[in-house]
Amino acid sequence: MKFGIVVFPGTWSETDCHYAVTDALGQQAEYVWHRDTDLSRFDCVILPGGFSYGDYLRAGAIARFSPVMEAITEYVNTGGLVIGICNGFQVLCEAGLLPGVLMRNDHLQFRCQWVNLRVDNADTEFSRLAESGDVLKVPISHGEGNYFADAMTLAHLEANNQVVFRYCESDSTTSQPSNPNGSINNIAGIVNTRGNVLGMMPHPERCCEPLMGGEDGAVIFRSIIRSITSRSRPAATGVGDAC
Amino acid sequence: MPVNKQALDDLALTEREYEAIVERLGREPNDLELGLFGSLWSEHCGYQHSKPLLGMFTSDNPRLMVTPGAENAGVVDIGDGLAIVMKIESHNHPSAIEPYEGAATGVGGIVRDIFAMGARPIALLNSLRFGPLTEAKNRHLFEGVVAGISGYGNCIGVPDVGGEIQFGDSYSGNPLVNAMCVGILRHEDLRRATAGGVGNVLMLVGADTGRDGIHGASGLASRTFEDDRELRPTVQVGNPFLEKVLIEACLEAAQNEHVVGIQDLGAAGLTSASMEAAANSNSGLEMDVAKVPRRETGMTPYEVMLSESQERMLIVVHEGHEVEVASIFDRWDLRSDIIGHVTDDGNANILDDGQPSAYVPVALLTDAPLYRLNGVKPEWIDDLQSVDLSTIPLPSRSPESILKMLLATPNIASKEWVYQQYDHQVQTNTVIGPGGDAAVLRVKGTNKGIALTTDGNGRYCYLDPYVGGMMIVAEACRNLACVGAEPIALTDCLNFGNPEKPEIYYQLENCIRGLADASRAFDAPVISGNVSLYNESQGTGVYPTPVIGALGLMDDVSQRTGIGFQESGEVVVLLGQDSLQSVPNDLAGSEFLERVHDMVAGKPELDLSLEVRVQNACRRLVREGVINSAHDCSDGGLLVTLAESCISGGIGLAIQEPIPGRWDAAFFGERQSRIVISLPRTQMSHLSEMCAAENAPWCEIGTVGGDSLTAGTMLSVSIDTVKKAWKNGLETALRPAS
Numbered sequence: 013m014k015f016g017i018v019v020f021p022g023t024w025s026e027t028d029c030h031y032a033v034t035d036a037l038g039q040q041a042e043y044v045w046h047r048d049t050d051l052s053r054f055d056c057v058i059l060p061g062g063f064s065y066g067d068y069l070r071a072g073a074i075a076r077f078s079p080v081m082e083a084i085t086e087y088v089n090t091g092g093l094v095i096g097i098c099n100g101f102q103v104l105c106e107a108g109l110l111p112g113v114l115m116r117n118d119h120l121q122f123r124c125q126w127v128n129l130r131v132d133n134a135d136t137e138f139s140r141l142a143e144s145g146d147v148l149k150v151p152i153s154h155g156e157g158n159y160f161a162d163a164m165t166l167a168h169l170e171a172n173n174q175v176v177f178r179y180c181e182s183d184s185t186t187s188q189p190s191n192p193n194g195s196i197n198n199i200a201g202i203v204n205t206r207g208n209v210l211g212m213m214p215h216p217e218r219c220c221e222p223l224m225g226g227e228d229g230a231v232i233f234r235s236i237i238r239s240i241t242s243r244s245r246p247a248a249t250g251v252g253d254a255c
Numbered sequence: 256m257p258v259n260k261q262a263l264d265d266l267a268l269t270e271r272e273y274e275a276i277v278e279r280l281g282r283e284p285n286d287l288e289l290g291l292f293g294s295l296w297s298e299h300c301g302y303q304h305s306k307p308l309l310g311m312f313t314s315d316n317p318r319l320m321v322t323p324g325a326e327n328a329g330v331v332d333i334g335d336g337l338a339i340v341m342k343i344e345s346h347n348h349p350s351a352i353e354p355y356e357g358a359a360t361g362v363g364g365i366v367r368d369i370f371a372m373g374a375r376p377i378a379l380l381n382s383l384r385f386g387p388l389t390e391a392k393n394r395h396l397f398e399g400v401v402a403g404i405s406g407y408g409n410c411i412g413v414p415d416v417g418g419e420i421q422f423g424d425s426y427s428g429n430p431l432v433n434a435m436c437v438g439i440l441r442h443e444d445l446r447r448a449t450a451g452g453v454g455n456v457l458m459l460v461g462a463d464t465g466r467d468g469i470h471g472a473s474g475l476a477s478r479t480f481e482d483d484r485e486l487r488p489t490v491q492v493g494n495p496f497l498e499k500v501l502i503e504a505c506l507e508a509a510q511n512e513h514v515v516g517i518q519d520l521g522a523a524g525l526t527s528a529s530m531e532a533a534a535n536s537n538s539g540l541e542m543d544v545a546k547v548p549r550r551e552t553g554m555t556p557y558e559v560m561l562s563e564s565q566e567r568m569l570i571v572v573h574e575g576h577e578v579e580v581a582s583i584f585d586r587w588d589l590r591s592d593i594i595g596h597v598t599d600d601g602n603a604n605i606l607d608d609g610q611p612s613a614y615v616p617v618a619l620l621t622d623a624p625l626y627r628l629n630g631v632k633p634e635w636i637d638d639l640q641s642v643d644l645s646t647i648p649l650p651s652r653s654p655e656s657i658l659k660m661l662l663a664t665p666n667i668a669s670k671e672w673v674y675q676q677y678d679h680q681v682q683t684n685t686v687i688g689p690g691g692d693a694a695v696l697r698v699k700g701t702n703k704g705i706a707l708t709t710d711g712n713g714r715y716c717y718l719d720p721y722v723g724g725m726m727i728v729a730e731a732c733r734n735l736a737c738v739g740a741e742p743i744a745l746t747d748c749l750n751f752g753n754p755e756k757p758e759i760y761y762q763l764e765n766c767i768r769g770l771a772d773a774s775r776a777f778d779a780p781v782i783s784g785n786v787s788l789y790n791e792s793q794g795t796g797v798y799p800t801p802v803i804g805a806l807g808l809m810d811d812v813s814q815r816t817g818i819g820f821q822e823s824g825e826v827v828v829l830l831g832q833d834s835l836q837s838v839p840n841d842l843a844g845s846e847f848l849e850r851v852h853d854m855v856a857g858k859p860e861l862d863l864s865l866e867v868r869v870q871n872a873c874r875r876l877v878r879e880g881v882i883n884s885a886h887d888c889s890d891g892g893l894l895v896t897l898a899e900s901c902i903s904g905g906i907g908l909a910i911q912e913p914i915p916g917r918w919d920a921a922f923f924g925e926r927q928s929r930i931v932i933s934l935p936r937t938q939m940s941h942l943s944e945m946c947a948a949e950n951a952p953w954c955e956i957g958t959v960g961g962d963s964l965t966a967g968t969m970l971s972v973s974i975d976t977v978k979k980a981w982k983n984g985l986e987t988a989l990r991p992a993s
Binding site (some may be wrong): 063121125153224 | 406409412494499682683686697861932
């Protein structure tokens with residue numbers, strides 16, 4: 013399967029995502045320039061981390077006006093899978109493809125560290141190979157990861173099981189010290205109501221190989237690959253399919 | 256034009272230098288010409304005082320791909336058709352005036368030096384010095400500098416993988432901010448700072464030019480600032496987003512065969528970038544300042560030529576291919592303007608909208624007068640070295656209380672508060688990040704790894720500039736050995752006071768001699784560097800603080816080791832010493848002596864031959880999988896080192912008693928050439944064989960296990976307790992009780 017990896021001026025995780033899905037996970041990937049508008053050849057689009065347009069004004073606020081974002085909205089509306097990581101999550105919120113906003117970390121400092129993520133919903137296209145309650149060890153690297161949504165939106169997110177990942181202790185309990193940025197309800201990653209757009213602040217592409225200190229991030233990419241493979245099963249009628 | 260004293264003063268030129276300019280030029284220079292001379296003859300660009308001494312560094316090594324000092328950065332071959340480019344540079348004075356922007360633009364400048372060579376920047380490191388955090392001004396400088404490095408480095412997507420920070424009285428008001436950048440390239444992509452042949456076009460890309468940073472090189476970096484004149488306009492403001500885009504666009508342009516040379520506009524801006532490129536190819540150039548895009552109106556040619564506006568690059572392009580190259584920058588929404596071309600008459604011909612403004616031979620501009628002075632050994636050195644450390648009393652405090660105090664001092668305490676603000680993982684190469692002895696990065700597409708560290712120790716160099724110089728190189732290389740890497744290159748940043756003072760010149764000369772001798776002993780050439788002189792305020796120089804950035808190579812990155820003890824039952828061995836027997840002079844220049852006895856004294860000692868043997872043994876033990884951990888025994892001494900390995904591994908250690916000799920020297924002395932290692936008991940015979948083969952002494956000192964660090968009846972402290980002291984030390988110092 014083929015991943016499209018969007019590059020805005022100021023994006024810096026595109027090569028990390030590329031390496032993770034190709035070298036570490038054996039898939040194909042191609043970069044998508046922010047002026048491109050054709051996403052039809054991709055099975056999944058990644059909005060990677062970085063400081064698109066310097067994150068001047070507000071993280072993701074300028075990138076959302078790029079031509080590629082119109083194409084992404086269209087892609088999402090037709091059911092395409094989109095994962096936004098770090099700055100990509102910020103861009104998706106700014107573009108209205110995910111609810112809520114990402115504010116400055118409550119301590120006002122940038123944070124690069126490993127965090128524990130509890131999988132709260134393993135029934136999504138992005139987390140199906142995990143179990144609910146699993147704890148994944150994944151790095152964060154951001155200054156504006158403090159997720160916030162108004163009470164009604166939040167109630168809706170929680171009731172709909174749209175919170176996929178929450179910051180937690182290693183024993184999976186959520187706590188204030190395990191929350192690295194002050195995000196509401198310890199939220200680290202959410203999906204849209206349709207379930208085809210995931211936004212998350214942590215960087216799964218940084219932990220897909222043991223040499224990088226862990227490979228829990230691969231669970232997310234493998235889940236996507238599994239989702240795509242099972243989606244395309246009808247097209248590949250029966251060939252080599254034992255089921 | 257009669258000489259204008261104010262103009263000379265602005266440029267930090269002496270009257271004698273002015274007379275030399277008139278004599279060589281055969282006439283009085285005009286204002287613009289004087290500005291060109293002033294910047295290029297400054298210490299910062301012209302290395303007037305340091306160049307004659309830098310010849311002590313060896314420059315013949317088969318790995319070297321460019322002559323050290325001749326390009327924007329040094330380049331070493333690491334095999335597989337790949338090379339590493341690296342350099343360290345200071346931004347001390349700008350950071351003293353405006354810490355955030357000073358540090359941020361320091362990062363920006365060193366990164367441009369790396370990608371100007373055609374290399375992808377893959378790592379940042381830094382070495383910082385501040386006055387004590389008990390003073391509000393120093394806390395402001397420290398927090399500002401860290402925020403500046405974080406703000407700039409994180410935005411450009413280059414991981415900050417390591418560094419070191421120390422605090423001391425001599426740096427109050429004059430912090431040292433040294434930033435190092437490391438890049439990687441394929442041999443065929445190497446680009447040089449050259450103007451090439453006649454007709455080549457000079458293209459300026461990136462930011463518009465403003466009035467910021469004028470006289471940064473001459474006025475700010477090349478003299479002291481004891482007077483109160485307002486210097487803030489000489490500090491630039493960085494735009495890291497623009498830098499990130501410039502990195503990508505320039506690396507794309509470097510792939511184009513019609514791009515002849517790439518130059519960073521750093522100190523002295525367009526003046527040094529253009530003149531150095533022309534000088535490197537023995538050519539001349541014609542440039543029209545009216546074609547330089549401005550961010551302000553009414554700028555004079557003088558201001559345009561000397562502006563140090565950030566995020567600008569000079570690209571030299573084959574004539575006729577301007578449009579093709581400009582289209583690369585267009586794609587990245589970057590401005591590019593043709594501002595001149597290369598000539599063959601050897602002259603710098605500067606025009607302002609076609610009107611002649613300056614006409615000077617390039618060779619005169621870049622041939623700064625050099626000063627070889629006579630250093631005088633400072634009187635204090637003999638006095639301090641002859642202090643008999645056996646006469647100081649044994650401390651009345653317990654070893655435990657001293658250990659906790661040392662672990663909590665900002666010099667030794669965990670620097671996590673700092674490095675958690677830096678992205679140290681982006682680019683997914685970081686195998687060992689900040690907090691270890693050396694950072695380790697994988698080299699994608701190979702099994703190789705590179706190891707990186709920065710080291711400095713002003714106290715040692717103050718007590719003995721020559722031995723101190725050697726010790727810094729030894730420690731840097733020892734840090735590389737601890738992770739299993741072989742040192743292959745060094746970069747140096749020489750931070751000293753005013754070299755016109757004979758005592759300071761003595762320090763400079765002898766430190767360089769020490770660095771050079773040790774560099775030869777480890778076969779690790781100094782491939783690039785920077786000199787920052789005039790670091791003093793209120794008439795007192797900073798401690799002589801040469802800083803070394805070291806690059807190590809490992810053939811197999813999976814054969815690396817960290818600092819933490821791994822499992823219960825491991826034997827802990829001290830490599831480099833055959834017993835724990837110590838002598839009082841082991842305390843020379845130690846953190847213990849300063850913190851407990853308020854003394855900076857003693858004669859630091861180093862046996863280079865022992866050092867080399869110990870490092871060879873350690874590297875072999877790591878590579879052959881004999882040992883589970885290795886940690887350099889340095890600041891704070893043996894007990895601090897052991898505590899750090901316990902904290903990192905989350906496990907305790909029992910060391911043997913009795914401790915022969917004075918326990919303070921054994922526990923807290925900083926005798927060199929020692930490494931704490933741990934290994935399974937089953938590997939002891941291998942250890943013994945390999946150390947015998949390398950002729951490296953060692954002794955067994957204890958066994959890993961439990962949750963306390965104990966030494967018989969002398970010491971028993973829980974790892975939780977020491978961890979708390981070490982982990983919270985820096986933050987506690989930053990939040991003094993009000």
